[in-house]
Amino acid sequence: MADQLLDVKGLKCPMPIIKAKKAIETLQVGQVLEVVATDPGSMADFKAWTKNTGHELLLAEERDGVFRYQIRKMR
Amino acid sequence: MGEEGRPRKLTIIAWSGDMDKVYPVLILATVAAASGWEVVVFVTFWGLFAFKRNDRWITGKDWMTKMLSLMFRGGSEHLGLTRLNMAGMGPWMMKKVFAKNQIPPLRELIETAVEMGVKIMPCQMTMDALGIKREDLIDGLGESAGAAAALEEAATSDVTLFI
Numbered sequence: 045m046a047d048q049l050l051d052v053k054g055l056k057c058p059m060p061i062i063k064a065k066k067a068i069e070t071l072q073v074g075q076v077l078e079v080v081a082t083d084p085g086s087m088a089d090f091k092a093w094t095k096n097t098g099h100e101l102l103l104a105e106e107r108d109g110v111f112r113y114q115i116r117k118m119r
Numbered sequence: 120m121g122e123e124g125r126p127r128k129l130t131i132i133a134w135s136g137d138m139d140k141v142y143p144v145l146i147l148a149t150v151a152a153a154s155g156w157e158v159v160v161f162v163t164f165w166g167l168f169a170f171k172r173n174d175r176w177i178t179g180k181d182w183m184t185k186m187l188s189l190m191f192r193g194g195s196e197h198l199g200l201t202r203l204n205m206a207g208m209g210p211w212m213m214k215k216v217f218a219k220n221q222i223p224p225l226r227e228l229i230e231t232a233v234e235m236g237v238k239i240m241p242c243q244m245t246m247d248a249l250g251i252k253r254e255d256l257i258d259g260l261g262e263s264a265g266a267a268a269a270l271e272e273a274a275t276s277d278v279t280l281f282i
Contacts, residue, residue, distance in 0.1 A: 054221050056221060057150075058153070058228075059221070059222075059223065061154075062235075064153070065153035065154075096127070096155065096156075097154055097155050098155075
Protein backbone atom coordinates (compact mmCIF):
# COMPACT_ATOMS: atom_id res chain seq x y z
CA MET A 45 0.00 0.00 0.00
CA ALA A 46 1.43 3.34 -1.05
CA ASP A 47 1.55 6.35 1.26
CA GLN A 48 0.97 8.79 -1.58
CA LEU A 49 -0.40 8.52 -5.09
CA LEU A 50 0.92 10.71 -7.89
CA ASP A 51 -1.02 10.78 -11.15
CA VAL A 52 1.07 12.01 -14.06
CA LYS A 53 -1.00 10.47 -16.82
CA GLY A 54 -0.71 12.52 -20.00
CA LEU A 55 2.48 14.26 -18.90
CA LYS A 56 5.70 13.85 -20.82
CA CYS A 57 9.40 14.15 -20.09
CA PRO A 58 10.58 15.87 -17.92
CA MET A 59 7.40 16.40 -15.88
CA PRO A 60 6.81 12.90 -14.42
CA ILE A 61 10.30 12.94 -12.87
CA ILE A 62 10.04 16.55 -11.68
CA LYS A 63 6.68 15.84 -10.05
CA ALA A 64 7.93 12.58 -8.52
CA LYS A 65 10.88 14.43 -7.02
CA LYS A 66 8.59 17.06 -5.50
CA ALA A 67 6.19 14.40 -4.21
CA ILE A 68 8.88 12.25 -2.61
CA GLU A 69 10.23 15.28 -0.78
CA THR A 70 6.98 15.41 1.19
CA LEU A 71 7.34 11.79 2.40
CA GLN A 72 9.24 10.33 5.33
CA VAL A 73 12.09 7.88 4.78
CA GLY A 74 10.62 4.40 4.37
CA GLN A 75 7.31 5.63 2.95
CA VAL A 76 6.18 4.60 -0.52
CA LEU A 77 5.20 6.81 -3.45
CA GLU A 78 3.06 5.33 -6.16
CA VAL A 79 3.21 6.93 -9.60
CA VAL A 80 0.83 6.27 -12.47
CA ALA A 81 1.93 7.47 -15.90
CA THR A 82 1.20 7.03 -19.58
CA ASP A 83 4.57 8.15 -20.96
CA PRO A 84 6.26 5.01 -22.39
CA GLY A 85 9.64 6.67 -21.75
CA SER A 86 8.85 6.73 -18.04
CA MET A 87 9.84 3.06 -17.64
CA ALA A 88 13.49 3.76 -18.46
CA ASP A 89 13.32 7.14 -16.72
CA PHE A 90 12.04 5.87 -13.37
CA LYS A 91 14.58 3.04 -13.37
CA ALA A 92 17.38 5.54 -13.98
CA TRP A 93 15.99 8.09 -11.55
CA THR A 94 15.70 5.63 -8.66
CA LYS A 95 19.20 4.33 -9.41
CA ASN A 96 20.47 7.91 -9.38
CA THR A 97 18.70 9.03 -6.24
CA GLY A 98 19.10 5.82 -4.25
CA HIS A 99 15.35 5.37 -3.73
CA GLU A 100 14.10 1.81 -4.08
CA LEU A 101 11.95 0.89 -7.07
CA LEU A 102 9.62 -1.71 -5.59
CA LEU A 103 7.37 -2.08 -8.59
CA ALA A 104 7.50 -1.07 -12.26
CA GLU A 105 4.74 -2.46 -14.42
CA GLU A 106 2.71 -1.67 -17.51
CA ARG A 107 -0.89 -2.64 -18.05
CA ASP A 108 -2.98 -1.48 -21.01
CA GLY A 109 -0.72 1.50 -21.64
CA VAL A 110 -0.71 2.65 -18.01
CA PHE A 111 2.57 2.49 -16.15
CA ARG A 112 2.65 2.04 -12.41
CA TYR A 113 5.66 2.55 -10.19
CA GLN A 114 6.12 2.14 -6.46
CA ILE A 115 9.11 3.89 -5.00
CA ARG A 116 10.30 3.62 -1.42
CA LYS A 117 11.98 6.75 -0.12
CA MET A 118 15.40 5.70 1.14
CA ARG A 119 16.95 8.94 2.35
CA MET B 120 25.79 9.11 -6.33
CA GLY B 121 29.00 9.86 -8.17
CA GLU B 122 32.55 8.95 -7.21
CA GLU B 123 33.58 9.28 -3.55
CA GLY B 124 29.98 9.59 -2.39
CA ARG B 125 29.51 13.17 -3.55
CA PRO B 126 26.46 13.93 -5.68
CA ARG B 127 26.93 13.83 -9.43
CA LYS B 128 27.36 17.10 -11.21
CA LEU B 129 26.19 18.37 -14.61
CA THR B 130 27.54 21.46 -16.31
CA ILE B 131 25.93 22.75 -19.49
CA ILE B 132 27.47 25.50 -21.57
CA ALA B 133 24.26 26.89 -23.06
CA TRP B 134 25.29 28.79 -26.17
CA SER B 135 22.20 28.56 -28.34
CA GLY B 136 19.24 30.91 -28.18
CA ASP B 137 17.06 28.65 -30.32
CA MET B 138 13.92 27.25 -28.72
CA ASP B 139 14.65 23.70 -29.86
CA LYS B 140 18.07 23.82 -28.21
CA VAL B 141 17.08 25.68 -25.06
CA TYR B 142 14.46 22.99 -24.39
CA PRO B 143 16.99 20.16 -23.98
CA VAL B 144 19.13 22.45 -21.80
CA LEU B 145 16.22 22.98 -19.41
CA ILE B 146 14.94 19.41 -19.56
CA LEU B 147 18.35 17.93 -18.78
CA ALA B 148 19.06 20.53 -16.10
CA THR B 149 15.74 20.03 -14.28
CA VAL B 150 15.88 16.24 -14.43
CA ALA B 151 19.47 16.22 -13.18
CA ALA B 152 18.44 18.48 -10.31
CA ALA B 153 15.48 16.19 -9.61
CA SER B 154 17.97 13.31 -9.48
CA GLY B 155 19.94 15.01 -6.77
CA TRP B 156 22.72 16.26 -9.04
CA GLU B 157 24.44 19.58 -8.68
CA VAL B 158 23.65 21.51 -11.87
CA VAL B 159 25.36 24.51 -13.42
CA VAL B 160 24.19 26.17 -16.64
CA PHE B 161 26.62 28.74 -18.03
CA VAL B 162 24.64 30.94 -20.44
CA THR B 163 26.68 32.62 -23.11
CA PHE B 164 26.19 34.38 -26.48
CA TRP B 165 22.71 33.61 -27.86
CA GLY B 166 22.09 31.41 -24.85
CA LEU B 167 22.11 34.48 -22.62
CA PHE B 168 19.24 35.97 -24.67
CA ALA B 169 17.00 33.07 -23.69
CA PHE B 170 17.30 34.33 -20.10
CA LYS B 171 16.40 37.90 -20.92
CA ARG B 172 13.15 39.12 -19.43
CA ASN B 173 10.24 38.52 -21.78
CA ASP B 174 9.03 42.09 -21.33
CA ARG B 175 12.42 43.63 -22.22
CA TRP B 176 12.97 44.13 -25.94
CA ILE B 177 15.44 46.89 -26.72
CA THR B 178 18.63 46.53 -24.73
CA GLY B 179 22.17 47.65 -25.39
CA LYS B 180 24.57 50.48 -24.76
CA ASP B 181 24.80 52.12 -28.20
CA TRP B 182 22.91 52.15 -31.51
CA MET B 183 24.56 49.00 -32.79
CA THR B 184 23.85 46.81 -29.76
CA LYS B 185 20.36 48.31 -29.57
CA MET B 186 19.85 47.42 -33.23
CA LEU B 187 21.01 43.85 -32.52
CA SER B 188 18.50 43.52 -29.70
CA LEU B 189 15.80 44.89 -32.00
CA MET B 190 16.54 42.11 -34.49
CA PHE B 191 16.82 39.42 -31.82
CA ARG B 192 14.96 40.42 -28.71
CA GLY B 193 15.47 37.21 -26.74
CA GLY B 194 13.32 36.09 -23.83
CA SER B 195 12.17 32.50 -23.47
CA GLU B 196 8.81 33.26 -25.11
CA HIS B 197 10.33 34.84 -28.20
CA LEU B 198 12.85 32.29 -29.42
CA GLY B 199 13.06 30.87 -32.93
CA LEU B 200 13.72 27.39 -34.24
CA THR B 201 16.88 26.02 -35.87
CA ARG B 202 14.69 24.53 -38.58
CA LEU B 203 11.36 25.58 -40.10
CA ASN B 204 11.42 28.93 -38.36
CA MET B 205 9.53 30.52 -41.28
CA ALA B 206 9.41 34.01 -39.80
CA GLY B 207 7.92 32.84 -36.54
CA MET B 208 5.33 30.42 -37.95
CA GLY B 209 7.38 27.40 -36.87
CA PRO B 210 7.75 28.44 -33.22
CA TRP B 211 4.06 29.39 -33.09
CA MET B 212 3.06 25.94 -34.32
CA MET B 213 5.59 24.22 -32.09
CA LYS B 214 4.23 26.00 -29.01
CA LYS B 215 0.69 24.90 -29.93
CA VAL B 216 1.82 21.29 -30.43
CA PHE B 217 3.75 21.32 -27.14
CA ALA B 218 0.82 22.76 -25.20
CA LYS B 219 -1.45 20.08 -26.67
CA ASN B 220 1.04 17.46 -25.47
CA GLN B 221 1.19 19.01 -21.99
CA ILE B 222 4.84 19.95 -22.43
CA PRO B 223 5.44 23.03 -20.28
CA PRO B 224 6.54 26.29 -21.91
CA LEU B 225 10.22 27.25 -21.54
CA ARG B 226 9.32 29.98 -19.08
CA GLU B 227 7.89 27.38 -16.70
CA LEU B 228 10.87 25.07 -17.09
CA ILE B 229 13.22 27.94 -16.29
CA GLU B 230 11.21 28.74 -13.16
CA THR B 231 11.33 25.06 -12.18
CA ALA B 232 15.09 24.95 -12.73
CA VAL B 233 15.64 28.02 -10.54
CA GLU B 234 13.32 26.65 -7.88
CA MET B 235 15.20 23.32 -7.87
CA GLY B 236 18.51 25.04 -7.28
CA VAL B 237 20.01 24.93 -10.77
CA LYS B 238 22.80 27.51 -10.83
CA ILE B 239 22.41 29.60 -13.98
CA MET B 240 25.55 31.66 -14.59
CA PRO B 241 25.29 34.52 -17.10
CA CYS B 242 28.41 35.17 -19.19
CA GLN B 243 29.77 38.56 -18.13
CA MET B 244 31.60 39.05 -21.43
CA THR B 245 28.38 38.65 -23.44
CA MET B 246 26.62 41.04 -21.06
CA ASP B 247 29.36 43.64 -21.43
CA ALA B 248 29.79 43.32 -25.19
CA LEU B 249 26.07 43.51 -25.95
CA GLY B 250 25.18 45.92 -23.19
CA ILE B 251 22.81 43.54 -21.44
CA LYS B 252 22.36 44.63 -17.85
CA ARG B 253 21.53 42.47 -14.89
CA GLU B 254 18.05 44.00 -14.75
CA ASP B 255 17.44 42.94 -18.36
CA LEU B 256 17.77 39.32 -17.24
CA ILE B 257 15.17 37.24 -15.41
CA ASP B 258 15.27 36.86 -11.63
CA GLY B 259 16.85 33.86 -9.96
CA LEU B 260 20.10 33.72 -11.92
CA GLY B 261 23.41 33.13 -10.17
CA GLU B 262 26.36 35.48 -10.27
CA SER B 263 27.83 36.33 -13.66
CA ALA B 264 31.20 34.86 -14.55
CA GLY B 265 33.70 34.17 -17.30
CA ALA B 266 35.35 31.27 -19.07
CA ALA B 267 37.64 30.38 -16.17
CA ALA B 268 34.70 29.87 -13.84
CA ALA B 269 32.81 27.90 -16.50
CA LEU B 270 35.84 25.66 -17.03
CA GLU B 271 36.22 25.10 -13.32
CA GLU B 272 32.59 24.00 -13.12
CA ALA B 273 33.14 21.71 -16.11
CA ALA B 274 36.33 20.25 -14.66
CA THR B 275 34.55 19.26 -11.47
CA SER B 276 31.56 17.75 -13.31
CA ASP B 277 30.66 14.19 -14.19
CA VAL B 278 28.82 15.29 -17.31
CA THR B 279 29.57 18.39 -19.39
CA LEU B 280 27.52 19.45 -22.39
CA PHE B 281 27.72 22.25 -24.92
CA ILE B 282 24.32 23.04 -26.37
